[in-house]
Structure formats: C-alpha cells, structure tokens
Amino acid sequence: MKKIVFLFYEGMTSLDAIGPHTVLAQLPDVEVKHVARKAGFIQTDAMQLTLMAEYSIEDILGADILVIPGGRNATTLEKYPEVLEWIRAIHQTTTWTTSVCTGSLILGAAGLLQGLPATSHWAVMDRLKKWGAIPTSHRVVESGKIITAAGVSAGIDMGLTLAAKMAGEAVAKRIQLGIEYDPQPPFDCGSLEKADPEMVKVLREAMEKSFEK
Amino acid sequence: MKKIVFLFYEGMTSLDAIGPHTVLAQLPDVEVKHVARKAGFIQTDAMQLTLMAEYSIEDILGADILVIPGGRNATTLEKYPEVLEWIRAIHQTTTWTTSVCTGSLILGAAGLLQGLPATSHWAVMDRLKKWGAIPTSHRVVESGKIITAAGVSAGIDMGLTLAAKMAGEAVAKRIQLGIEYDPQPPFDCGSLEKADPEMVKVLREAMEKSFEK
Numbered sequence: 001m002k003k004i005v006f007l008f009y010e011g012m013t014s015l016d017a018i019g020p021h022t023v024l025a026q027l028p029d030v031e032v033k034h035v036a037r038k039a040g041f042i043q044t045d046a047m048q049l050t051l052m053a054e055y056s057i058e059d060i061l062g063a064d065i066l067v068i069p070g071g072r073n074a075t076t077l078e079k080y081p082e083v084l085e086w087i088r089a090i091h092q093t094t095t096w097t098t099s100v101c102t103g104s105l106i107l108g109a110a111g112l113l114q115g116l117p118a119t120s121h122w123a124v125m126d127r128l129k130k131w132g133a134i135p136t137s138h139r140v141v142e143s144g145k146i147i148t149a150a151g152v153s154a155g156i157d158m159g160l161t162l163a164a165k166m167a168g169e170a171v172a173k174r175i176q177l178g179i180e181y182d183p184q185p186p187f188d189c190g191s192l193e194k195a196d197p198e199m200v201k202v203l204r205e206a207m208e209k210s211f212e213k
Numbered sequence: 214m215k216k217i218v219f220l221f222y223e224g225m226t227s228l229d230a231i232g233p234h235t236v237l238a239q240l241p242d243v244e245v246k247h248v249a250r251k252a253g254f255i256q257t258d259a260m261q262l263t264l265m266a267e268y269s270i271e272d273i274l275g276a277d278i279l280v281i282p283g284g285r286n287a288t289t290l291e292k293y294p295e296v297l298e299w300i301r302a303i304h305q306t307t308t309w310t311t312s313v314c315t316g317s318l319i320l321g322a323a324g325l326l327q328g329l330p331a332t333s334h335w336a337v338m339d340r341l342k343k344w345g346a347i348p349t350s351h352r353v354v355e356s357g358k359i360i361t362a363a364g365v366s367a368g369i370d371m372g373l374t375l376a377a378k379m380a381g382e383a384v385a386k387r388i389q390l391g392i393e394y395d396p397q398p399p400f401d402c403g404s405l406e407k408a409d410p411e412m413v414k415v416l417r418e419a420m421e422k423s424f425e426k
Contacts, residue, residue: 014234019228022228046245050265151391152392173409173412177413179365180334180367181396182366183370184353185369186377190394190395191393195390199390
C-alpha cells in the first residue's frame with residue numbers, strides 16, 4: 001500500500017491539491033492522507049471553501065508521495081519552520097516529492113530545490129532563484145525524484161504523469177478517460193506566451209503584491 | 214452581489230465542484246456558498262477527502278448561479294425528495310442552473326431537463342433519457358438557462374464559459390491565465406471518441422455497477 005500525503009495549509013488554492021488528488025486517489029493500492037500543521041479545518045483561498053486535514057504533521061512520519069499545493073502567498077509557510085523541517089524529513093522517505101503552482105516555493109524554502117530545474121506559477125517563476133532553483137517554464141518539470149508543476153490547473157497534468165510512473169500508462173490512461181480529461185478551454189490564453197501582455201502585467205503585479213503582505 | 218451556490222452531498226466528486234469553483238469564486242462582486250441537505254462535513258468519493266457545507270438547504274432560498282457536481286452514483290440523491298424539491302425551487306430564482314458530470318442526472322431527477330439537450334459523463338450519457346433529456350455529446354451544453362458539462366474535468370471549461378457570460382471575455386481570460394489553464398494532458402485518450410474501446414467498455418461497466426448499489 002503506497003501512502004500519498006497532501007500538505008494542506010491556510011490560504012492554499014484548492015484546485016492545486018484537488019487536481020492531482022482526483023487522479024492519484026484512483027491508483028490501485030494507495031492510501032491518501034491530508035496533513036496540516038495542526039489537524040482540523042483548513043480555510044482555502046476561495047470564499048468559505050473549507051477542507052479537512054485529518055492529521056497533524058507530527059502524526060505523519062513518511063510518505064511514498066508528497067504533494068504540496070500552492071497558494072497566493074505560499075511562502076507564508078516560512079513562518080512555521082517546523083513545517084519546513086517536516087517537509088525535509090518526509091522528503092527523505094519519499095519516492096516522489098511533488099508540488100503544484102507556488103508549492104514549489106515551499107519546496108524551495110525547505111531547501112530542496114538547490115541547483116535543480118523547477119517550475120511554478122508563471123507570475124512568480126523568478127522567485128525560485130531565491131532558493132537556488134533553476135526556473136524552468138514547462139508544465140511539469142522532473143528533477144530526480146522532485147516533480148514540480150506550473151500554475152493551479154497544471155496539477156492535473158502532473159498527477160497523470162505521476163500516475164503513469166507509478167502504475168503504468170494503461171492505468172493513467174484509464175484515469176484520464178474516467179475524469180473525461182479532454183480539455184477544451186474556451187480561450188487560448190492560459191500561458192504566459194499566449195496571453196495578452198497587458199493582462200500578464202496586471203496579474204503579475206497582483207501576485208507580487210500578495211507576497212508583500 | 215451575485216450569489217453562487219454549490220450543492221454538496223455525500224459521495225460527490227470533489228473536482229466536479231472545485232473546477233468551476235476555482236473559476237467562479239474569482240469573479241468580481243460574487244459571494245459563494247456551499248449547501249448540503251444538512252450543513253456539516255461532506256465525505257467525497259475520494260479517500261477521506263472532506264469538504265464543509267456551511268449551510269443546509271433550508272437556509273438557502275435563492276441563487277444567481279446554482280452548480281451541481283456529479284458523483285459516482287449521483288442519483289442516490291433521489292432518496293431525498295426534499296433536495297430535488299429544493300433544486301426546483303432554487304432553479305426558479307437562478308440566472309444560470311448548471312451541472313458537472315453526473316450532476317446532470319440530478320437535474321434530470323429534479324425534472325428540469327424534460328425535452329432539453331444536455332450532457333453528462335460519457336459513460337452514463339444514455340441515462341439522461343430516463344428524465345426526457347436529449348443526450349448531447351459536447352463538453353458544455355447550453356439549453357436556455359441550464360448549462361451542463363461533461364465528465365469531471367469539464368467543469369473547468371464550463372466555469373470559464375459561464376464566467377465570460379457573467380463578466381465578459383476579458384475577465385474570463387484573466388481568470389484562465391491566472392489558473393494557468395493551458396492544459397497539456399500526457400495522453401490523448403480523455404474522451405469516448407479518442408479512447409481505446411476496451412478501456413471504454415471496462416469503465417462503462419464499472420460506472421453502471423455503481424448505479425446498481
């Protein structure tokens with residue numbers, strides 16, 4: 001039985017976690033746990049949307065897969081050195097240590113990305129350098145056993161990529177069909193390269209402001 | 214202030230709700246509420262993943278947008294006629310009544326799809342006929358003020374489509390860029406047409422079994 005552990009925290013973006021969760025929880029022979037600094041309700045970054053972490057970090061001593069979602073200012077977790085220490089300790093036990101969106105900044109703050117290619121939300125990509133990572137603008141970036149995904153929705157792609165590694169392509173494809181993942185975005189503007197530059201500027205400034213709080 | 218209401222229930226698929234939630238909660242001048250038959254913890258269909266409904270149906274008397282997610286056997290909600298009655302009553306107040314995945318079967322059971330084109334998860338599409346709906350294999354189907362989306366991940370596409378209707382294309386595009394929705398599925402097998410027929414058969418049988426329980 002493989003143990004998949006999701007780190008939850010106040011202000012996290014729910015889709016960052018729920019995307020890969022929906023994929024990975026369908027793998028055969030896995031158990032999925034949700035952990036936070038303190039077990040209990042977790043208020044996400046979206047109005048009143050509340051998730052439950054059934055474990056505190058001291059309850060979880062290891063994981064086969066660790067998934068760290070992002071949040072508007074994920075690095076507020078730096079205020080809790082015990083969480084970063086827990087991430088480092090769990091990383092010692094994992095087969096795969098993963099992040100979605102600004103979750104990679106948490107991996108960086110925990111000291112796990114030194115010298116490694118990694119991705120993040122496009123608007124904060126350069127912040128990866130602060131922790132010695134090499135910003136890499138791909139949807140999913142693999143560096144040894146660390147897999148980072150780009151912003152929010154990229155966690156679904158990361159989850160399927162990881163599912164194929166863990167259980168083979170046939171299983172991953174079955175899960176993709178099961179969640180009818182044949183995306184048809186109504187607009188073609190979902191990446192830095194495809195979006196209107198003015199819109200990029202506005203969003204980047206908004207994201208940066210959230211880091212000043 | 215527009216009121217967006219998500220119906221939560223035991224056994225629901227979290228991504229069905231969290232996809233459109235992530236989009237719609239970013240619209241300007243909206244409030245988002247989560248309602249269940251009885252307020253409290255809602256156990257989703259994935260291991261121990263728990264959401265919170267802060268309202269019971271009797272607390273919510275109207276909505277500008279109603280979103281009904283799917284679940285493996287969403288029609289178990291038929292056991293609770295008061296929920297179906299609530300859906301009908303809320304529908305009288307909405308600008309848009311929407312569903313994701315098998316959530317359309319709930320709309321059907323509530324009697325709202327009679328004679329209307331609608332979509333659902335590919336594996337249960339024919340079940341729409343039971344309630345007089347016209348099964349329509351598109352990712353997002355609009356029938357008057359009712360919008361239905363295909364399986365699970367299609368809720369993101371529906372959310373963005375709806376965001377554009379509510380707040381204009383520029384706002385919808387900014388949200389799409391914000392969630393970096395430039396999907397790159399690792400496989401090209403996410404729809405009935407693209408998938409291996411044997412895999413389709415296996416999954417369809419599994420889905421059908423869940424309706425026998």
